[in-house]
Amino acid sequence: MISNFSQFFTLADYAMVLPIILLTLFALGILLIDLMVPAEWKWSNAVTALIGIAFAAGAVCKAQQNLRLMESPFVLSGSMIFDRITIYFFYLFLAGAAVAILTSVHYLEVEHEHRGEYYSLMLFSVVGMMCMAAGYDIVLIFIGLELMAISTYVLVGFLRRDRRSNEAALKYLLLGAFSSGIFAYGLSLFYGLSGTTNLGGIGQALARHMEANQGHPSPVAVLALLTTATGLLFKIAAVPFHQWAPDAYEGAPTSITGFMSVAVKAAGWAMLLRVLVWGLYPLRSVYVPLLIFVSIATMTAANFAALTQSNLKRLLAYSSIAHVGYMLLGLIALASVQYPAPAFFDGLKGILIYLLVYTFMNLGAFAVITSLRNKDVIGDELDDIAGLFQRAPVAAVMMLAFLLSLAGIPPLAGFYGKYFIFLSLIESQHYILAALGVAYSVFGLYYYLKIANAMFMRPALDQERLPISFGMKTALGISALLTVFIGVYPEPFIRAVNWSLGIVHSGAVAELMR
Amino acid sequence: MPQNYIPIFIFLAVVGILIPLTLLAAKLVRPENPSRTKLMPYECGIDPVDNARGRYTVRYYIVAILFVVFDVETIFLFPWAVRYKALGVFGLVEMLVFLLILIVGYIWIWKKGALEWV
Numbered sequence: 001m002i003s004n005f006s007q008f009f010t011l012a013d014y015a016m017v018l019p020i021i022l023l024t025l026f027a028l029g030i031l032l033i034d035l036m037v038p039a040e041w042k043w044s045n046a047v048t049a050l051i052g053i054a055f056a057a058g059a060v061c062k063a064q065q066n067l068r069l070m071e072s073p074f075v076l077s078g079s080m081i082f083d084r085i086t087i088y089f090f091y092l093f094l095a096g097a098a099v100a101i102l103t104s105v106h107y108l109e110v111e112h113e114h115r116g117e118y119y120s121l122m123l124f125s126v127v128g129m130m131c132m133a134a135g136y137d138i139v140l141i142f143i144g145l146e147l148m149a150i151s152t153y154v155l156v157g158f159l160r161r162d163r164r165s166n167e168a169a170l171k172y173l174l175l176g177a178f179s180s181g182i183f184a185y186g187l188s189l190f191y192g193l194s195g196t197t198n199l200g201g202i203g204q205a206l207a208r209h210m211e212a213n214q215g216h217p218s219p220v221a222v223l224a225l226l227t228t229a230t231g232l233l234f235k236i237a238a239v240p241f242h243q244w245a246p247d248a249y250e251g252a253p254t255s256i257t258g259f260m261s262v263a264v265k266a267a268g269w270a271m272l273l274r275v276l277v278w279g280l281y282p283l284r285s286v287y288v289p290l291l292i293f294v295s296i297a298t299m300t301a302a303n304f305a306a307l308t309q310s311n312l313k314r315l316l317a318y319s320s321i322a323h324v325g326y327m328l329l330g331l332i333a334l335a336s337v338q339y340p341a342p343a344f345f346d347g348l349k350g351i352l353i354y355l356l357v358y359t360f361m362n363l364g365a366f367a368v369i370t371s372l373r374n375k376d377v378i379g380d381e382l383d384d385i386a387g388l389f390q391r392a393p394v395a396a397v398m399m400l401a402f403l404l405s406l407a408g409i410p411p412l413a414g415f416y417g418k419y420f421i422f423l424s425l426i427e428s429q430h431y432i433l434a435a436l437g438v439a440y441s442v443f444g445l446y447y448y449l450k451i452a453n454a455m456f457m458r459p460a461l462d463q464e465r466l467p468i469s470f471g472m473k474t475a476l477g478i479s480a481l482l483t484v485f486i487g488v489y490p491e492p493f494i495r496a497v498n499w500s501l502g503i504v505h506s507g508a509v510a511e512l513m514r
Numbered sequence: 515m516p517q518n519y520i521p522i523f524i525f526l527a528v529v530g531i532l533i534p535l536t537l538l539a540a541k542l543v544r545p546e547n548p549s550r551t552k553l554m555p556y557e558c559g560i561d562p563v564d565n566a567r568g569r570y571t572v573r574y575y576i577v578a579i580l581f582v583v584f585d586v587e588t589i590f591l592f593p594w595a596v597r598y599k600a601l602g603v604f605g606l607v608e609m610l611v612f613l614l615i616l617i618v619g620y621i622w623i624w625k626k627g628a629l630e631w632v
Binding site: 009031032035 | 604
């Protein structure tokens with residue numbers, strides 16, 4: 001009987017998927033506990049969710065220790081891959097969700113929509129993200145994607161009495177469902193071409209396919225690649241598949257906008273890297289030109305659109321699209337060289353570091369905007385942040401740090417993300433793209449400083465001091481501390497990324513900056 | 515093979531003859547006294563003449579969604595039941611986990627009052 005059991009589910013499988021199981025249990029638990037919690041005690045659900053995240057982080061830590069005991073990274077009969085990058089993404093998702101939960105509590109009180117389902121859905125979407133990052137089977141990746149996306153659709157429309165929230169949820173649902181359909185179509189074509197749903201198997205079949213056709217893929221393979229890439233690029237909101245992002249970001253509850261722009265986006269990136277680098281690597285001669293076009297279009301369109309925005313959430317939505325453009329440059333660098341070249345690792349390193357620093361600086365910026373929501377002020381217009389320095393000096397200075405970090409000014413965290421991306425571009429001889437990326441990051445400084453200008457130079461419309469709740473203070477403190485700390489002393493974080501890539505390193509910063 | 519289609523044509527011919535024949539036989543046998551109510555199109559006892567863009571109560575949709583959720587539950591239960599012996603204890607445990615998650619959902623919708631038609 002035991003042998004029968006272990007045929008499907010071994011102890012190693014259990015140890016590795018424990019974070020996912022724990023999060024699911026806590027999400028279900030919050031649903032049930034919430035039925036018994038009186039209205040004024042709803043904040044306790046946030047505590048439960050944070051405890052769940054802490055338990056999951058502990059389980060990830062345990063999995064990390066078990067990692068070197070495993071002879072192969074594949075668990076659950078090859079449908080999940082547990083390598084160091086998976087662990088890295090798990091930590092990233094949990095950190096993003098934890099900070100987003102801290103920003104939510106007071107905001108939901110103000111909106112009179114404080115319900116336990118909110119936290120439950122957040123945990124469920126993290127479960128989906130984990131399946132996307134760890135998935136090595138296209139069916140599992142797709143299920144993870146849908147679990148995350150459906151939870152996010154509901155969270156976007158969580159302010160039921162707000163027209164904008166409803167509109168955003170409907171737009172996001174329709175476009176998201178459509179793009180998921182296109183993505184699934186592409187995956188089904190790959191299944192047809194290779195006869196397997198395993199990403200590694202698809203990669204091998206495609207390598208044979210390319211060899212048989214002298215490096216020219218058949219039209220079906222190109223069609224499959226295009227449809228799959230469309231779905232992936234939609235999820236990370238790259239131009240020309242970005243139109244949903246500003247609308248969804250503007251209408252969603254601000255705390256969810258922050259969550260979407262970091263954790264959901266990081267999950268999209270994890271999926272993109274898994275599919276394009278692990279699975280479809282043989283087709284890279286086809287998708288690199290496509291990615292070059294998409295990244296240039298993304299940087300251009302997003303930076304120009306951001307210039308004219310007067311709504312803070314829309315402005316940061318366009319800025320987050322622009323950041324996707326920079327990260328795509330790293331993907332171009334890593335896909336345009338042969339596997340063990342330095343540019344491959346530096347490109348991947350750039351993307352991973354970028355996602356890490358972006359998580360904290362962007363969540364911090366959204367946390368400040370979330371705290372502007374107060375009594376009858378919606379607080380997402382540029383005028384609402386005017387004079388923030390008089391109303392809440394600490395928050396205003398933190399916001400300045402987040403904005404400068406987003407613009408990539410050293411010595412703040414955002415600089416290191418861009419540094420490694422541009423380094424990998426130069427190593428892979430994409431000089432024009434590197435120059436373009438640098439030019440656009442300077443360009444971005446203008447609209448970030450427009451917010452700073454409003455905060456420091458303009459008089460406040462409302463002179464009253466801004467009340468900032470305890471959870472919000474914690475969230476802001478964590479984000480600001482990490483944004484500054486990673487910028488000033490990046491070594492431990494670069495070492496963590498090197499570890500996740502399996503690069504052997506010595507301690508010195510100079511060596512890491514290679 | 516055209517000759518393989520011959521049974522289908524025979525069926526079509528039989529149907530083509532049989533239906534008019536039954537209708538004709540029924541017309542000859544049945545008593546006939548039509549009234550206004552009897553000639554109305556049948557629609558669950560509701561007055562059928564109304565604006566087509568009328569509003570439905572949202573409860574219909576809730577019931578429909580809940581039906582789909584628990585319908586899919588049975589779709590997953592059937593293959594497991596068919597392969598019950600081969601899947602053994604593992605399959606049983608997996609199914610219990612699956613049902614447990616759905617039961618949590620069931621308790622939730624029950625407590626939220628989604629099952630009450632008022």
